[in-house]
Each structure stands twice: as C-alpha cells, then as structure tokens.
Amino acid sequence: MNFTAPFQSITWNQNHLTIIDQTFLPEREVYIDLNTSGQVWEAIKKLRVRGAPAIGIAGAYGLCLGMEQLPDSSFQSFYRESERIAEYLNSSRPTAVNLSWALNRILTSIFAEKDRPVTQLKKVALETAITIHDEDRRLCKTIGENGLDLVSDNAQILTHCNTGGLATGEYGTAFSVILHAHQAGKLKKVWVDETRPLLQGARLTTWELQKAEIPFTLNIDSAAAFLMQQGKVDMVITGADRITRNGDTANKIGTYHLAVLANAHNIPFYVAAPYSTIDMELATGKEIVIEERDEDEVTHFGNKRTAPKKVDVYNPAFDITPHKLITAIITEKGIVRPDYEKNFKSLFS
Amino acid sequence: MNFTAPFQSITWNQNHLTIIDQTFLPEREVYIDLNTSGQVWEAIKKLRVRGAPAIGIAGAYGLCLGMEQLPDSSFQSFYRESERIAEYLNSSRPTAVNLSWALNRILTSIFAEKDRPVTQLKKVALETAITIHDEDRRLCKTIGENGLDLVSDNAQILTHCNTGGLATGEYGTAFSVILHAHQAGKLKKVWVDETRPLLQGARLTTWELQKAEIPFTLNIDSAAAFLMQQGKVDMVITGADRITRNGDTANKIGTYHLAVLANAHNIPFYVAAPYSTIDMELATGKEIVIEERDEDEVTHFGNKRTAPKKVDVYNPAFDITPHKLITAIITEKGIVRPDYEKNFKSLFS
Numbered sequence: 001m002n003f004t005a006p007f008q009s010i011t012w013n014q015n016h017l018t019i020i021d022q023t024f025l026p027e028r029e030v031y032i033d034l035n036t037s038g039q040v041w042e043a044i045k046k047l048r049v050r051g052a053p054a055i056g057i058a059g060a061y062g063l064c065l066g067m068e069q070l071p072d073s074s075f076q077s078f079y080r081e082s083e084r085i086a087e088y089l090n091s092s093r094p095t096a097v098n099l100s101w102a103l104n105r106i107l108t109s110i111f112a113e114k115d116r117p118v119t120q121l122k123k124v125a126l127e128t129a130i131t132i133h134d135e136d137r138r139l140c141k142t143i144g145e146n147g148l149d150l151v152s153d154n155a156q157i158l159t160h161c162n163t164g165g166l167a168t169g170e171y172g173t174a175f176s177v178i179l180h181a182h183q184a185g186k187l188k189k190v191w192v193d194e195t196r197p198l199l200q201g202a203r204l205t206t207w208e209l210q211k212a213e214i215p216f217t218l219n220i221d222s223a224a225a226f227l228m229q230q231g232k233v234d235m236v237i238t239g240a241d242r243i244t245r246n247g248d249t250a251n252k253i254g255t256y257h258l259a260v261l262a263n264a265h266n267i268p269f270y271v272a273a274p275y276s277t278i279d280m281e282l283a284t285g286k287e288i289v290i291e292e293r294d295e296d297e298v299t300h301f302g303n304k305r306t307a308p309k310k311v312d313v314y315n316p317a318f319d320i321t322p323h324k325l326i327t328a329i330i331t332e333k334g335i336v337r338p339d340y341e342k343n344f345k346s347l348f349s
Numbered sequence: 350m351n352f353t354a355p356f357q358s359i360t361w362n363q364n365h366l367t368i369i370d371q372t373f374l375p376e377r378e379v380y381i382d383l384n385t386s387g388q389v390w391e392a393i394k395k396l397r398v399r400g401a402p403a404i405g406i407a408g409a410y411g412l413c414l415g416m417e418q419l420p421d422s423s424f425q426s427f428y429r430e431s432e433r434i435a436e437y438l439n440s441s442r443p444t445a446v447n448l449s450w451a452l453n454r455i456l457t458s459i460f461a462e463k464d465r466p467v468t469q470l471k472k473v474a475l476e477t478a479i480t481i482h483d484e485d486r487r488l489c490k491t492i493g494e495n496g497l498d499l500v501s502d503n504a505q506i507l508t509h510c511n512t513g514g515l516a517t518g519e520y521g522t523a524f525s526v527i528l529h530a531h532q533a534g535k536l537k538k539v540w541v542d543e544t545r546p547l548l549q550g551a552r553l554t555t556w557e558l559q560k561a562e563i564p565f566t567l568n569i570d571s572a573a574a575f576l577m578q579q580g581k582v583d584m585v586i587t588g589a590d591r592i593t594r595n596g597d598t599a600n601k602i603g604t605y606h607l608a609v610l611a612n613a614h615n616i617p618f619y620v621a622a623p624y625s626t627i628d629m630e631l632a633t634g635k636e637i638v639i640e641e642r643d644e645d646e647v648t649h650f651g652n653k654r655t656a657p658k659k660v661d662v663y664n665p666a667f668d669i670t671p672h673k674l675i676t677a678i679i680t681e682k683g684i685v686r687p688d689y690e691k692n693f694k695s696l697f698s
Binding site for chain 1: 375376540542543544545546548551552555556559564565566567568569570571572573574575576578602603605606607609610612613614647648650651653654655656657659660661662663664665668669
C-alpha cells in the first residue's frame with residue numbers, strides 16, 4: 001500500500017540531520033538542524049528525539065557527523081577517534097540497546113573496509129546510517145501491511161503509549177497498523193490511552209493521529225476497561241520492548257493491564273514489533289529485569305508536587321504480558337500466532 | 350475498637366466551623382475557620398471541603414451559621430429566610446445529593462418544632478447538624494469494624510480514589526476498613542492508585558495514610574494489574590457513589606477496571622459504603638447515567654496543556670461494576686454477599 005507518512009521525525013539533508021524537537025510537542029511542531037555529534041548527543045540526552053529505533057537512527061547519523069570532522073589520517077587513528085565518538089554518543093542514553101547497536105553497526109561497516117582511504121570510509125559510514133534508517137522505515141511499513149489482515153471493517157482500535165513515526169524511522173510499529181488500517185478505509189476510530197506517568201499517549205500519539213487526520217478519542221488509562229465493557233473496542237494493539245522466545249512480552253507499564261482486560265472482554269490483543277525485538281536467548285518473561293524509574297515521574301508534574309513528601313512510590317517502566325494473553329505478534333516477517341516458541345523458531349531458521 | 354482518628358476534617362467549635370482547607374493538600378495542612386454561610390458556600394464551591402458526606406455535613410453547619418444571623422421574627426419569616434439560605438448553600442454544588450439531603454433535614458427538623466420560638470429553633474437546627482455529623486462518624490466507624498472480618502492477616506490492600514476522613518465525617522468508608530485493619534495489626538501495607546484524572550489517591554489518600562502512620566506505596570492506576578500478577582495484592586476495597594438493588598456499583602472511573610483485574614487474579618474485590626448508597630429504586634447499573642466531566646481534566650495539568658488542541662476526550666466521572674465481580678459489600682448494617690437483591694431486601698426490611 002503506497003501512501004506518504006504524515007511527517008518525518010528524522011531526515012538526513014545532504015550534510016546535516018533535521019529532527020522534530022519532541023520536547024515542544026504537542027504544543028508546537030519545531031524542526032531543528034543538528035550539524036555536529038555534540039548536538040546529536042544533546043538532542044538524545046534532552047529527549048528531543050526519543051523512541052528506541054529513532055534514537056538508534058539519530059545516533060548513527062550523529063556518528064557520521066562526528067567522523068566528518070576527523071582529519072584524513074590513517075585508518076587506525078580514524079577508527080580510534082570514531083570509537084571515541086561512538087562511546088560519547090552512547091553515553092547520552094546508555095540503556096538504549098538500539099543506540100549501541102546502531103553505533104556498532106557503523107563501526108563494523110568501516111572496519112570491514114579498512115583498506116580504503118578515510119574520505120571513502122566517511123561515505124561508507126553514511127551509507128550504513130542511511131541503510132539503518134531505510135531498513136527501519138521498510139520494516140515499519142511491512143509491519144503495518146501485515147497487521148492490516150487482522151483489522152476488521154470499521155474497527156475501533158485501542159492503543160497505549162507512543163509507537164509511531166516519532167519513535168521510529170517512519171510509520172511506527174503498532175501505529176503503522178493503525179495508519180495502514182486508516183488508509184485502507186477499515187478504521188472507525190482509535191482510543192488513545194494517555195499512558196501515565198509520562199503521558200506519551202496524550203502528548204505524542206494524539207499529535208501523530210492529528211497529523212494523519214485519523215479520528216481518535218483520548219482516555220485515561222483506567223477507563224479502558226469501561227470502554228471495553230461498552231463494546232467500544234474491537235482490538236488492542238501495543239508495541240513491545242522485548243519478547244522472549246515463549247512470546248512473553250515486556251512493554252510500557254499498563255500493557256499487561258490491557259491484555260488482562262482484553263482477555264476478560266474477549267477482545268483480541270496484538271503486539272506489533274520488529275523481529276529484532278524477539279530475544280531467543282530468554283526463555284520466559286521471568287528472566288527480564290524490570291527497570292524502576294524515578295519517583296518524581298509519579299509524584300510531580302513538571303515542577304509541581306502532586307503527592308506528599310516522603311511517599312514511597314512503585315514506578316516500574318515496563319510490565320510483562322504472558323504469551324497466553326497475546327492473540328498474535330505482528331512482525332515484518334509475518335504474523336506469528338501461538339505456539340510462539342515453535343513458530344519463532346521456524347521464523348528464525 | 351477504640352482509637353482516635355488521625356485528624357478531623359470538619360469540627361464544630363461552639364459558634365463556628367473549622368475545616369481542613371483541602372486545596373492546600375498535600376503540601377500544607379491548613380485549617381480555616383468559617384463563621385458565615387457565605388464562607389461555607391465559598392469553601393464548598395472552591396473544593397476546600399469535598400467528598401459527598403463531608404459536603405453534606407459542612408452544608409448543614411453552614412445553614413446553622415446563616416440562621417444565627419436571622420432576627421428573632423415569626424416562624425414563617427424565619428423559615429422562609431432559612432429556605433433561602435439553604436437554596437443558596439445548595440447552589441455551591443448542585444449535583445451533590447448529600448448536600449441537599451442534609452439541608453432539607455435541617456429544615457424538616459425546625460419545621461417539626463414550628464411552635465417554638467426562633468431562638469430555640471436555631472438550637473434545634475444545630476442539634477440536627479451535630480446529629481448528621483455524629484451519624485456519619487458512627488456509620489463510618491461501623492463500616493470499618495464490619496470490614497475488619499474480611500481482612501486476612503498481614504494483608505496488602507489496594508484502594509482507589511479518596512474514601513477517608515477528608516471525604517466524610519471521620520474515618521471514611523473503604524479507608525475506615527484500612528484504618529481498623531491497621532489498628533488491629535492485620536495490615537502489611539496499602540497500595541494507593543493515584544486515580545487519574547484528578548489524582549485524589551496521590552494527593553489525598555497518601556496524605557491520610559501518612560497522618561495515620563500506615564505503610565503504603567503509591568502506584569499509577571495501570572500498574573495495579575502488574576502488582577496483582579506479582580502476588581502483592583490480597584484484597585481490593587473501594588467506595589461507592591451509588592449501588593443498585595442487584596448490587597451493580599457506580600464509583601470513580603477505574604473501579605470497574607480494578608474489579609475485572611481482581612477477578613482475573615482471584616483476588617477478592619470489596620465495596621464499602623453506607624447503607625444509604627443503595628438505591629432500591631434502580632434495578633441494575635444500566636439505569637445509572639454516567640456523568641462526563643470537563644475535557645480539561647485530562648488535557649491539562651493545572652494551566653499546562655498536555656495534549657494537542659482540539660483533541661476529542663472521553664472523561665467519564667464514574668464507571669459501573671457489575672455485581673458479579675463484587676465479592677461483598679460492606680455497610681454499617683453488616684457485610685452483604687450475593688445474592689445482593691435478596692440480601693438487600695432483608696437488610697431493608
């Protein structure tokens with residue numbers, strides 16, 4: 001299905017990077033140019049660009065911008081300096097796996113061509129960055145196309161957090177299914193969980209839906225059950241941060257809650273994620289360590305305190321949805337249904 | 350069980366009312382004196398006092414303060430002026446049933462004594478206001494005592510919204526069960542849903558728990574499922590705004606979501622509410638009209654916009670929990686279990 005994505009969150013413009021500065025969203029749509037690796041570092045650090053795939057893509061281009069400033073020296077000297085820049089960029093979000101993966105991929109690509117002059121290696125690096133970006137675009141598009149088969153006519157889809165073009169190279173993951181369903185005329189509307197504590201649904205997903213002119217309604221997270229009770233939700237789609245080989249899925253806190261509610265209301269619950277999200281090294285979700293985030297995300301709003309001082313807070317970043325509650329997992333390689341372990345293995349072979 | 354409540358949200362001090370100004374919570378504990386019906390009107394209007402029973406009690410005292418200013422005229426003139434004050438006070442929160450109920454009860458009590466001089470009628474009104482307050486205190490205490498039987502040793506209780514002494518004459522409803530469980534040494538800890546959109550859990554319930562020195566942890570609403578999955582919740586207790594004769598319960602949005610989640614995790618789900626909350630005129634929850642509140646509650650935080658302009662928002666004040674998901678309803682007249690219709694009838698007879 002061919003259509004233009006409603007915006008580009010990251011664009012390479014010949015010799016510099018242009019990104020939407022997400023810290024201004026949803027109030028203002030501000031694009032900024034990044035000309036140095038230092039500016040890319042700052043943009044990632046300050047969450048001007050966010051979302052694991054988007055961070056990886058921005059970091060890859062950031063490394064190219066850094067290399068551009070290096071002199072035409074020997075390979076060893078050039079590579080050592082490039083590693084230093086990659087390490088520096090990686091320090092902007094050390095826990096983002098996509099970032100270190102993308103930076104390493106750039107380094108690997110120049111190492112493989114180490115006999116060529118440095119001027120050419122800079123081009124190799126940029127080609128790799130553009131490839132990383134294009135691959136992510138393509139896989140997001142394919143996820144959307146694959147997911148389309150699961151969407152019934154006139155569907156009301158509920159989604160959580162932000163999984164759109166802001167967080168990826170383009171289109172998004174769960175959001176790509178929504179975009180494609182809309183393009184295909186199958187979508188009635190989207191229900192958007194605001195997604196506490198950081199409100200990515202209220203701030204970002206709504207903005208993306210407005211850009212794409214897709215009808216939607218925003219709701220607080222705990223109203224999802226009531227919507228389902230009223231028959232207003234035909235399917236739930238979320239993204240995934242990590243999927244273990246039995247299909248257990250780690251994703252934004254509140255995902256498991258939706259899976260339980262969908263199950264109780266006989267509504268299909270889908271996960272949309274790139275194939276690379278599936279970690280065949282992990283047997284079950286029990287092996288995933290849950291990151292707990294800063295209490296301030298719950299006790300404050302901006303600088304305004306909303307809970308008493310010295311309260312104890314539980315603020316997990318993710319939860320684990322057991323595979324039994326997941327109707328199917330949508331990847332760029334196709335739709336995977338239970339038994340996940342068996343079907344992942346045939347996908348991987 | 351005898352113990353002192355950790356604070357008094359409303360106190361009658363000989364000739365004036367003292368309340369906690371809830372608009373300063375949780376940051377500061379400020380008590381203000383109200384000397385006129387106009388000040389009580391303003392306190393209700395500006396949410397300095399909130400919670401249906403607390404509003405009724407404050408309104409009742411407010412009417413007495415207004416009567417105190419009236420001249421010692423004929424009964425008819427005194428009654429007409431009193432009705433005018435009651436109407437004025439009722440306009441501060443016209444949808445609060447407890448407010449109009451309490452104001453009418455004061456008027457009824459003086460009408461019943463219409464042959465007595467006005468100076469004495471003022472005393473009758475005050476006695477009625479004190480009775481309304483005392484009755485609410487007693488019923489809240491009894492709800493807590495009755496609910497105690499349902500609490501297992503070393504229990505972790507999850508609750509939603511604010512149902513404590515701030516919202517009632519003293520002790521609260523669901524909160525009273527928590528207070529009594531703590532006093533009885535049966536409570537391990539409380540999980541507090543922050544309760545979007547207005548954060549009554551984060552702002553008020555946490556404050557009350559701190560005052561009572563009860564151990565607790567604050568969580569976002571959509572983390573409740575994950576807590577249950579981890580075996581950290583032994584029971585859920587919420588309040589109720591209205592209960593129909595089959596046991597269906599209207600309460601703060603997010604209550605139904607907890608009931609579904611508790612059911613899916615085999616955790617008992619209890620509702621604690623005064624007997625007067627049960628409306629035998631209504632057959633099922635389908636007859637309850639759901640109030641939708643202002644979109645700004647979801648799209649703004651204070652004056653700060655958190656969603657794009659022109660977003661469509663679904664912001665129901667309440668949801669309906671079907672009786673099948675409710676393990677028992679705790680009232681001051683005892684614990685009611687299914688079949689609710691049958692058991693309510695024997696309670697009412």
